[in-house]
Amino acid sequence: MQTPWEYRYAHRASKMGSSVIRELLKLTDQPDIISFAGGLPAPEVFPVKKFQEACNYVLENLGAKALQYGATEGYTPLREMIARHTGRYSVQVTADNIMITSGSQQALDFIGRLFLNRGDYIVVESPTYLGALQAWNAYGPQYISVPSDENGMVVDELEDALRIGPKFIYVLPNFQNPSGTTLSLERRKKLVEIADRYGVPIIEDDPYGQLRYDGDHLPSVVSLDSEYRNESNGQYSGNVIYMSTFSKLLAPGLRLAWVIAPPEVIRRLVMTKQAADLHTSTFNQIVAHEVAKGGFLDEHVKVIRATYKERRDVMLETMDEIWPSEVRWTRPEGGMFLWGILPEKMDAAELFKSAIEKKVAFVPGAAFHPTGGGHNTMRINFSYTDPDATREGITRLGLLLREEVFKDAKKKYLYD
């Protein structure tokens, strides 16, 4: 007889769906489509040679260690290196503040698993990162959206949300995915103060912080929180759980990211990880440490910045030149994405279908809005596509937009 699998799954399985983006990517993964839909780093900037040297060094000198089981919290020299790196940005942390995860997605999942009961509230920006929603949905939370503008989350509207009693606040302060906007310094400070007043932790997701192409670096929320508390014992014990990743600085195929949190939270996250996958690949951690030590990433990030800056500039220039004035878009100071806002009457999901016919793709923005809205928004990636293809693809999109806006105007005329 057949196993009745459909009746065997847990309640939470009904909350699990495939990511809208991953499903879209299957449509757009054809060689003749110029796709701005993904969120991939440019493979041209992967430091393959350096990585190969590191693999050889590690296998010749640390082979038995690199191929063996390792500690759940991560490879100590790597954690210490991250602690020193973090210290340069004015948060004093020790290795006890740091756990290595298999990509930031795993950190998001663990935070959900550690904190969320069914029905708990989470405060998010609107729009917000889809991967976080996907990680958390299995735990059955409810979302409270706080609106964003060109300076990130409108923190003035946060207090009402906190009075609902959420488990935590989720923010991506730098070059947000999907919107490309950056939370202003003033708002960061206010966020730290309000969150502290209500005793609600902040989850700071910062995959792109190092990828700034214009303007000045802004202090992270975790560093402002540390400052606000006047911490002086060299260890962080505040209100923020911070996460960042090697995916954008080195290579996503390694699945290496890290969490910074008070040691008591790290201890809980370590127990979570022990049950979930024992530890992150020892080999990848030791190789990443070997690649990164001695300041290589400081140099390498300049190459990445130059590459992505050029692509962003080409994209913005082409948009300025060709896109109709009825469409608005953000001008990110860094990161990998910009955000388009169509006239209210237009539907980005419809536009997506026409775009695919013209062999160009983006992500319609509705999915980034867990409490609804955003039907007229679109996420556009600028890191993956080279400048010539970017110009071509953005031109195609622009011509399509002109048509659609014109149709829209005609419609208005017909029915008014």
Next chain:
Amino acid sequence: MQTPWEYRYAHRASKMGSSVIRELLKLTDQPDIISFAGGLPAPEVFPVKKFQEACNYVLENLGAKALQYGATEGYTPLREMIARHTGRYSVQVTADNIMITSGSQQALDFIGRLFLNRGDYIVVESPTYLGALQAWNAYGPQYISVPSDENGMVVDELEDALRIGPKFIYVLPNFQNPSGTTLSLERRKKLVEIADRYGVPIIEDDPYGQLRYDGDHLPSVVSLDSEYRNESNGQYSGNVIYMSTFSKLLAPGLRLAWVIAPPEVIRRLVMTKQAADLHTSTFNQIVAHEVAKGGFLDEHVKVIRATYKERRDVMLETMDEIWPSEVRWTRPEGGMFLWGILPEKMDAAELFKSAIEKKVAFVPGAAFHPTGGGHNTMRINFSYTDPDATREGITRLGLLLREEVFKDAKKKYLYD
């Protein structure tokens, strides 16, 4: 003010504890202790040179792919290779039956996440694998223990357990961790039949199947299930979720394992993994494929078998020679562990303390019994320690056991 973290955690966090073994390992991780407590492969058998060649080949020829994001279900050539390998053992499967995970621990966690509601019953062998209990405890299940003997789970007692209505049955048929016993062919067949009759899926955990040192290979439960169903379309769609790993054949530091299941279950597991960590390291998968293709693992596994067989033999010889007849132990035909059973009156946790003083360690067995019992049992690893140290450590343990058994006998005399 300080964040009240203690009041922020989810209910399930109270079910998460650090593994007893991992805590023990901290005690035993001193260079002068001969430890049979861990479950580590011998680093001497890691194919470091081969691995280095594969890294170089992959980075020179497939660098951009290996360092980029990859598919959640895993690297297709690796899944196809596993399908061919599985086919050799008489279960016809396709790549759609296979998902790659970051170690078997992750597969256990995903199975818990996909299937378990709080309070669900799981049938386990007694004793059973601690990592599975740790993975599942966060989901709040209840355990039903079926006793085991030298031929594995006493399947005759399974039917009563199935009438309780469990979500699934968990078995480790080959050289079980912790007991070292192997489920007999007759019992395997009966297990398949009874599970089918009650519609209860079987989770078959098989990390050591290839590590057989004596006797004949027995068909896996999944292959017997496929046979029982007379499947003929080349794809498995039965009642078993099977898992195995590269940790014991290649190296655990890579964190590479795989699940075989009906395609509809694989699709659900892929959604689970997408939310949990996107995918397993692309680089590690491509390198493992490069190492394994062309039959290398078939040759390499012979080296592993020879090494572990020698260690097991030295251990058993020393036990036969020195250990008192009041203590019993299993004689595993493969794997990495054997199981000691002390006289009922003795406590293995007490013995552990005395053993540490003699600079030798093992794992007291109580933790492997989720429904209680096993205070007089012990798990002893034979894969990690070299033959000389094994002889020395097992001798020390034997002398200690003689003392304890003698004390025990004296006590009886005093109070009788």
